[in-house]
Amino acid sequence: MERIVTMLPLKIPPPDANKSVACDYSQYRDPRRQMLRICRLSYLILLVVGIYFCFSLRVVAQTSDSHPNDPDKSWTATTESQSDNVNPTRTTESHSQRGNRTLDTQSVQRLGTDGHYEPYQDIEKETVKVDSTTVRTITRAFARDSSGGKTLVQVTEEEKHTLPGGDSNLVRSVSNPDTNGNLQLVQRQVAQTKKISKGVEETNTTIMLPSIDGGLAPAMKMQERQTHGANNTVESNKTTLFPDGTGNWQVGETRQSTIRQEGNNLTSEERVSRPDSEGKLGQIARTVSKESETAPGEKSNSVETYSVDVPGSSRDGSLHLVERATITQRTNSTGQQSTEQKVEQPNPGDPSSGLRMTTLTTDRVQPGPSGAKSIRTIQARDANGSLGVVSVDTSKSDNIHAIQIQIGPAQQPK
Numbered sequence: 001m002e003r004i005v006t007m008l009p010l011k012i013p014p015p016d017a018n019k020s021v022a023c024d025y026s027q028y029r030d031p032r033r034q035m036l037r038i039c040r041l042s043y044l045i046l047l048v049v050g051i052y053f054c055f056s057l058r059v060v061a062q063t064s065d066s067h068p069n070d071p072d073k074s075w076t077a078t079t080e081s082q083s084d085n086v087n088p089t090r091t092t093e094s095h096s097q098r099g100n101r102t103l104d105t106q107s108v109q110r111l112g113t114d115g116h117y118e119p120y121q122d123i124e125k126e127t128v129k130v131d132s133t134t135v136r137t138i139t140r141a142f143a144r145d146s147s148g149g150k151t152l153v154q155v156t157e158e159e160k161h162t163l164p165g166g167d168s169n170l171v172r173s174v175s176n177p178d179t180n181g182n183l184q185l186v187q188r189q190v191a192q193t194k195k196i197s198k199g200v201e202e203t204n205t206t207i208m209l210p211s212i213d214g215g216l217a218p219a220m221k222m223q224e225r226q227t228h229g230a231n232n233t234v235e236s237n238k239t240t241l242f243p244d245g246t247g248n249w250q251v252g253e254t255r256q257s258t259i260r261q262e263g264n265n266l267t268s269e270e271r272v273s274r275p276d277s278e279g280k281l282g283q284i285a286r287t288v289s290k291e292s293e294t295a296p297g298e299k300s301n302s303v304e305t306y307s308v309d310v311p312g313s314s315r316d317g318s319l320h321l322v323e324r325a326t327i328t329q330r331t332n333s334t335g336q337q338s339t340e341q342k343v344e345q346p347n348p349g350d351p352s353s354g355l356r357m358t359t360l361t362t363d364r365v366q367p368g369p370s371g372a373k374s375i376r377t378i379q380a381r382d383a384n385g386s387l388g389v390v391s392v393d394t395s396k397s398d399n400i401h402a403i404q405i406q407i408g409p410a411q412q413p414k
Contacts, residue, residue, distance in 0.1 A: 073097045083378075083391040090117050100129040119144045133162045152177055166201070168193045188216055199228040221249060232261035251275060264293040284308050286319055301327040312348035322346060324355055337365040360387060 074096040082088045088111045096103050104125040109117040122142040129135050139156040158172040170191040175183040191205040203224045211217035224238040236257045241249040257270040272285040286306040294300050306319040313320075324344045331337045340362050344355035358381050365374040378391040 077395065079393055079395045081391065081393045086391075087111055089120070102127040119148045122150060135160050152181075155183060166195045185216065186210060196225070201226050218243065234259040250279075251281065254281065266291040283319065297331040299329045310351050311346055312351040321355065335367045337363075339363040357381070357387075 074094070076092065076094045078093075079091045080088065081091070090109045092107045092109075094103075094105045104127075106123040107119070108121040110120045112118040121144065123139065124142075125137065125139045127135065127137045137156075137158040137160075139158075140152060141154040141156075142150040143153050145151055153176070155175045156172065157175075158170065160168060160170045162168045170189075170193075172189040172191075173185060174187040176186050178184050186209070188208045189205060190208075191203055193201055193203040195201050203222075203226075205222040205224075206218050207220040207222075208216040209219040219242075221241045222238060223241070224236060226234060226236045228234055236255070238255040238257075239251060240253040242252045244250045252274065254273045255270060256273075257268060259266070259268040261267075266289075268287075268289045270287045271283055273281045273283045275281055284307065287303065288306075289301065289303045291299065291301040303323075303325045304321060305323040307322045308315050308317070308319060310320050310322055322345065325341060326344075327339065327341045329337070329339045340360070342357055343359040343361075345358045347353055347356055360379045361376070363374065363376045374395045376391075376393040376395075377389060379387040380390045382388050
């Protein structure tokens, strides 16, 4: 299955002292409160990672600087974004590859008071293939001061080793500068993946954060087993554990998912369970995704989300449909591509009335003799119930073959 490559400006809002941007742990007992602290400490970490691993509906325009016979690949892309009540931004991304070294950059500019764009944020990601079994990646995040100078705000170093038999080890370290500009380690993630048997692999991940004694201590563990079955079926079971303060680990969440592929049709289902106030696991959410090729040049994807929490209603112990996202992609004989995404949600004022469309996103890519142009428009329902334009992104490329629109989100079985 194809996925969307993201190209959006990085917008970092100020942290909310009362919320965790990563997850909601209000349902957890005291041991889970430690994870709330984890999420807050990792706020910027998650935002930076999200730049590279976001799978919403997006448009990509790439300007290629390489020649067909050149083994070194490079491209640049620019997107301009305008939204209601948000300062316009311009995002430039570049990718270059030479030998065993790859460099990806993202530079965000925002419109200044003088009407000109000024530097705002920068991300630099360098990947080096050390040898046939080792890949090292360093990601640096920079903020811009009032004079446009770069200030380093975070460094993420990752090293992955592939072992004989398909096993692998990964270590990811995140450092932030202190008041003197010296880098201080704030998070380390260690993941080990092992082939248990044919078609079965297990990944154990430990996340460590600063402890009261000044070192790093395990703060969260994740155990995942993935099984590849017959007929292109993949089943996954993932358990997240948190320390309980007495040296033991308690289950904070479980996720069970199944992906099936039959011809051009792909379906996936995920069930999420968390402990209640008495420590008993109960299902709180379920997501069902279906993708199919409905006609030549046309693909569709629908994602339905069920939850025990319905806006405007109290819990009754049952799962209810709280969101439906429908994506349709079409490509005509001239190469023009169009993608439409509809999101439906309950009306908080009348949750029993069913779903209503809340956002409509359309993407258009028009190739031409000298290049291609893509326009992405987002409409949202206002307080009066009408759809109004809230964001317009425009991308341009002088390479008509570099424009891509792809839909997801389920992963194709391997």
